[in-house]
Amino acid sequence: MNNPEFFKKIKSVYNTVVLFFILIMVFAAGLMYKVINPSFLSFNRETTQESYSNVEDFNAMEDGIHVKTGFKNDKDLPLVIASCTPCHSAKLVTQNRATKDGWISIIRWMQDTQNLWDLGEHEAPIISYLAKYYGPEDKGRREVLTNIEWYDLED
Amino acid sequence: MQRRKFIRNTVLGTTASILATDFVFSETMPKGYEPLEFQDPDPYRLFEKDEGMTILNDKPWNIEAKAHLLDDKITPNKYMFIRNNGIIPKNIEASKWGLTIDGESARKTKSFTLQELKTKFKQYTYLLTLECGGNGRSEFNPPAKGNQWTVGAVSCAAWTGVRLKDVLEDVGVKSDAVYIGYHAVDTHLSGDPDKEPISRGVPIYKALQEETLLAFKMNGKDIPLAHGYPLRLVAGGWPASASGKWINRISIRNIEHDGTKMKAPAYRVPCKPVAPGEKVKDEDMCIIESMPVKSLITFPKSGAMLKQEKGLHIRGHAWAGELEVKAVEYSIDFGATWKSCNLGKPKNRLAWQHFGAEIIFPKKGYYEVWARATDVNNRSQPMLVPGWNPKGYLNNACHRIAVKIK
Numbered sequence: 001m002n003n004p005e006f007f008k009k010i011k012s013v014y015n016t017v018v019l020f021f022i023l024i025m026v027f028a029a030g031l032m033y034k035v036i037n038p039s040f041l042s043f044n045r046e047t048t049q050e051s052y053s054n055v056e057d058f059n060a061m062e063d064g065i066h067v068k069t070g071f072k073n074d075k076d077l078p079l080v081i082a083s084c085t086p087c088h089s090a091k092l093v094t095q096n097r098a099t100k101d102g103w104i105s106i107i108r109w110m111q112d113t114q115n116l117w118d119l120g121e122h123e124a125p126i127i128s129y130l131a132k133y134y135g136p137e138d139k140g141r142r143e144v145l146t147n148i149e150w151y152d153l154e155d
Numbered sequence: 156m157q158r159r160k161f162i163r164n165t166v167l168g169t170t171a172s173i174l175a176t177d178f179v180f181s182e183t184m185p186k187g188y189e190p191l192e193f194q195d196p197d198p199y200r201l202f203e204k205d206e207g208m209t210i211l212n213d214k215p216w217n218i219e220a221k222a223h224l225l226d227d228k229i230t231p232n233k234y235m236f237i238r239n240n241g242i243i244p245k246n247i248e249a250s251k252w253g254l255t256i257d258g259e260s261a262r263k264t265k266s267f268t269l270q271e272l273k274t275k276f277k278q279y280t281y282l283l284t285l286e287c288g289g290n291g292r293s294e295f296n297p298p299a300k301g302n303q304w305t306v307g308a309v310s311c312a313a314w315t316g317v318r319l320k321d322v323l324e325d326v327g328v329k330s331d332a333v334y335i336g337y338h339a340v341d342t343h344l345s346g347d348p349d350k351e352p353i354s355r356g357v358p359i360y361k362a363l364q365e366e367t368l369l370a371f372k373m374n375g376k377d378i379p380l381a382h383g384y385p386l387r388l389v390a391g392g393w394p395a396s397a398s399g400k401w402i403n404r405i406s407i408r409n410i411e412h413d414g415t416k417m418k419a420p421a422y423r424v425p426c427k428p429v430a431p432g433e434k435v436k437d438e439d440m441c442i443i444e445s446m447p448v449k450s451l452i453t454f455p456k457s458g459a460m461l462k463q464e465k466g467l468h469i470r471g472h473a474w475a476g477e478l479e480v481k482a483v484e485y486s487i488d489f490g491a492t493w494k495s496c497n498l499g500k501p502k503n504r505l506a507w508q509h510f511g512a513e514i515i516f517p518k519k520g521y522y523e524v525w526a527r528a529t530d531v532n533n534r535s536q537p538m539l540v541p542g543w544n545p546k547g548y549l550n551n552a553c554h555r556i557a558v559k560i561k
Contacts, residue, residue: 087344089214097298106300115345139296141539145457145523148557153459153467 220307223456241352258406262327276317282506283391291550299547316370336412337399354414391505445476
């Protein structure tokens with residue numbers, strides 16, 4: 001019963017089997033994803049599917065900005081990314097400014113005409129996020145010129 | 156079904172765990188949607204654009220120029236703005252391309268190959284100004300939804316093609332025709348094959364103008380893919396959305412065309428002026444036709460510093476939709492006084508015109524050079540952002556550059 005050799009052997013067989021199963025699972029998952037998503041891992045420059053080759057790259061934040069999307073960091077950022085970037089770029093969101101009501105009407109328009117789905121319980125946090133970080137500022141009738149890059153005009 | 160859902164949730168779960176939060180994926184999201192698009196091909200290389208161009212949006216692609224990049228009299232591809240509503244089509248074979256003319260007001264349905272269009276009809280080349288209806292949207296207050304164009308969604312290239320008029324007349328236009336609508340092969344952002352990203356058009360009188368082209372060349376070469384290869388409509392002086400890209404069908408309609416983005420509020424402004432931020436009913440929105448008078452100082456680039464004794468040469472372009480520009484003036488004192496610029500005639504109708512002036516500054520200091528164009532109907536550009544409208548179209552406010560005299 002207390003045979004250490006025997007246990008060692010059993011453990012080694014067990015480890016091999018577990019490893020084998022993990023490999024099969026990973027491979028099967030990859031294959032299934034590939035079947036659904038034929039361009040997965042095809043490394044086509046024109047691909048429109050996502051691929052996460054580098055997790056750190058994906059996750060990178062700089063000065064509170066999610067580098068990959070340009071979104072402001074927040075606990076609800078994953079909801080925003082999952083709901084607001086399947087069809088269009090995050091840039092379409094981050095370049096726009098609207099009040100809470102404005103964002104709601106943009107979402108309704110996308111639901112009515114652009115195949116956006118019902119956001120369910122995620123709608124409220126998404127709208128709060130958008131209104132908080134991408135709310136309007138009063139620009140007046142004409143703004144002062146800003147960000148002028150001064151240079152010497154030759155000749 | 157269940158298995159697909161499992162995979163989808165697993166994939167999305169991975170996204171969430173990468174972002175290190177307890178994100179649980181919404182069951183309400185339909186299948187077939189990918190959560191992210193993270194490929195980033197170099198758009199400058201992909202579309203052969205200058206690196207000074209601004210990428211407003213990468214899905215769909217929307218790219219604009221800056222004023223000083225538009226200095227050429229004929230806009231080269233590298234400085235031409237890109238505006239897309241959908242996904243740029245792939246794998247286009249020009250040799251198999253065809254155009255079908257149909258619709259209630261077509262005498263018959265008739266198809267042409269691209270080769271037939273090129274050989275059967277006389278070819279014309281015109282310089283045609285194309286400006287996005289939303290150019291200048293970024294200045295509206297309260298802000299308007301959409302790509303936040305500043306000043307660079309305008310171009311004037313040499314377009315070569317056949318007159319739409321000749322092709323429509325070959326097919327036969329019934330007397331009850333009121334509009335034409337284009338159809339193209341770009342695809343909707345949602346991937347829904349039943350949705351057209353955009354299908355606009357023009358009234359029949361615009362379709363029958365001599366300068367309205369079915370174009371297959373831009374600046375003497377095949378049209379670049381992002382600009383509509385192998386065949387596009389070019390209706391100069393109107394919102395550029397009327398000039399459909401990648402078109403394979405034109406319908407002659409006996410009603411105002413009702414394709415995607417023809418209906419309110421797209422490419423429409425309130426029929427009557429409204430207060431900033433006012434809600435406007437769909438039925439009170441009117442289709443934009445000719446674009447308003449506008450000008451751009453393309454030299455020097457804003458931010459020039461120079462010595463007082465040198466004086467400053469400025470130049471740029473002016474255009475006025477269907478109309479000709481009658482005069483361009485400049486002001487260095489915020490509109491207190493205006494002086495005339497030299498102004499050339501358009502190369503052809505609907506081409507932009509070039510202006511220039513030599514400016515002497517009275518003393519050292521900070522100046523803004525403002526340009527103001529006036530069309531033949533005596534309408535001038537406003538110095539302030541013009542009438543607010545819900546979608547932020549038609550901002551033709553005066554362009555200005557900053558100058559410092561040392």
